[in-house]
Amino acid sequence: MSPLARYTCLETFQRLDDFVDHELSEEEQRLVQEHLATCEMCAGEYRFEASVLDQVRAKIRRIMVPSGLIARVSARLAASRDAEEPSGG
Amino acid sequence: MPNDRATPISPPVHTRPDAGTQREFEELFASVAADAYGVALRLTRNAADAEDLVQESALRAYRGFAGFERGTNFRAWLLRIITNGYFERYRVERRRPVQIDLEDAPDLYLYGRFADAGLDTRGTNPAEVLFEKLDTEQVMMAIDALPDEYRVAATLYFMQDLSYEEIAQVLDVPIGTVRSRLHRGRKLLQKALWQVALDHGLVGERQGDR
Numbered sequence: 209m210s211p212l213a214r215y216t217c218l219e220t221f222q223r224l225d226d227f228v229d230h231e232l233s234e235e236e237q238r239l240v241q242e243h244l245a246t247c248e249m250c251a252g253e254y255r256f257e258a259s260v261l262d263q264v265r266a267k268i269r270r271i272m273v274p275s276g277l278i279a280r281v282s283a284r285l286a287a288s289r290d291a292e293e294p295s296g297g
Numbered sequence: 298m299p300n301d302r303a304t305p306i307s308p309p310v311h312t313r314p315d316a317g318t319q320r321e322f323e324e325l326f327a328s329v330a331a332d333a334y335g336v337a338l339r340l341t342r343n344a345a346d347a348e349d350l351v352q353e354s355a356l357r358a359y360r361g362f363a364g365f366e367r368g369t370n371f372r373a374w375l376l377r378i379i380t381n382g383y384f385e386r387y388r389v390e391r392r393r394p395v396q397i398d399l400e401d402a403p404d405l406y407l408y409g410r411f412a413d414a415g416l417d418t419r420g421t422n423p424a425e426v427l428f429e430k431l432d433t434e435q436v437m438m439a440i441d442a443l444p445d446e447y448r449v450a451a452t453l454y455f456m457q458d459l460s461y462e463e464i465a466q467v468l469d470v471p472i473g474t475v476r477s478r479l480h481r482g483r484k485l486l487q488k489a490l491w492q493v494a495l496d497h498g499l500v501g502e503r504q505g506d507r
Contacts, residue, residue: 229479252418253408257408259424259425260487263422265456268433269335271339278327285322
C-alpha cells in the first residue's frame with residue numbers, strides 16, 4: 209500500500225496559479241488545499257496572491273454601458289439587412 | 298490535468314439573415330452587450346473606439362451568424378470577433394506609460410516588495426493596503442505595461458471570469474498557451490503595479506507610508 213500522497217511546499221507553489229483559478233484536477237486541488245491547511249507560510253503566500261487578483265478584478269470591472277448602445281447596434285443590423293435586400297429581378 | 302485543446306469555435310459564415318434571425322441575434326447580443334463593451338473599452342482604452350469596435354464586431358457577427366452553432370457559447374464567440382477586430386484595427390505600437398523589464402518575471406514579486414517596505418502581508422486581504430491607494434486608471438496603466446498578448450488574456454480573465462478553456466476559445470490558442478500567458482502576465486502585472494505605485498508616490502521603497 210502506497211503512503212498517503214502529500215504535496216511539499218514546492219509542489220504546492222508550482223500549482224498555486226492553477227489552484228487560485230480552480231484549474232487543477234479534483235485530486236490536485238485537494239492536495240494543495242491540504243498542504244495550505246498545514247503550512248502557514250504557503251497559506252500566507254496563497255492568500256496574498258489571491259488577494260492581488262481579487263483587488264485587480266474589483267478595480268477594473270465596473271463599467272457603464274453607454275445608453276442606447278443596443279439600439280444603435282440594432283439600427284445598424286437593420287440597415288445592413290436593408291442594404292442587402294435583393295433589388296428585384 | 299485539463300485537456301490542452303479548446304473546443305473550436307465555428308467561424309462566421311456569411312449569409313443574408315432574415316427578420317427572425319435578426320431578433321434572435323439581437324436577444325443574444327443584448328444578453329452579452331455589457332461584457333462586449335467592457336472588454337472593448339479595456340482593450341481600446343477609449344469610449345468612442347470601444348463603441349465602434351462593438352458595433353463593427355456586432356455587424357460582423359450578425360453577418361456571420363449562420364456559422365454560429367446554436368447552443369454553444371455566444372459570449373465567447375462574440376468576444377473572439379471583438380478581440381480579432383481589435384488586433385486587426387486598433388492594435389498599434391502603444392506607448393507604454395509604465396516601463397518594466399519584461400524579461401524578468403519573478404515569483405511573489407509584490408509579496409517581496411510588501412515585506413521590504415514594511416507593509417503587512419498577513420490577514421485575509423493583504424493586498425488591500427496597496428489597492429486602496431490605486432485608482433482604476435492606475436491599475437489600467439499597470440495592465441497596459443504588459444505586451445498585447447498578455448494584456449488581452451489578462452483583460453478577458455479579470456473582466457469576465459472566463460475559464461482557461463473559454464479564453465482559449467476566444468483567442469483561438471491552446472489552453473497551455475492561455476495558462477502560460479496568464480501566469481506570466483500576472484507576475485509582470487505585479488511588477489507594473491508596484492512601479493505605478495512608486496511613480497505616483499503611493500508607496501516608499503523602504504518603508505510603508507501608512
